[in-house]
Amino acid sequence: MQCECQSRLNEKILQAVKANLPKGSLEPKAELVNYAFIMNGNSMDTRVFLEFSGEVMVPKRGGGLKKQKIKQKITTAYCPFCGTPAENKDKE
Known part of the structure; x- marks a missing residue:
């Protein structure tokens, strides 16, 4: 991330916990x-x-269906806190 939101928010969270x-x-x-x-x-x-x-229900090899869990991660293109683009376009 190009912004300082992570460190700034970590400090605020720590102060609230304290x-x-x-x-x-x-x-x-x-x-x-x-x-x-x-x-x-x-x-x-x-x-x-x-x-x-x-x-999701997926077909079993022997016939019928079984339940399969789905777990995925999606990265953000912008900081969700300040809206700054995540990728630095000026990098060489």
């Missing part, structure tokens, strides 16, 4: 998940991804 912890709590950690490293030519980018799941 505010709700009881006194004496030590070393709280909290961060956004669903960020992936994407190889783009000779460079690596960070992208937000959405995960979806579902089910």
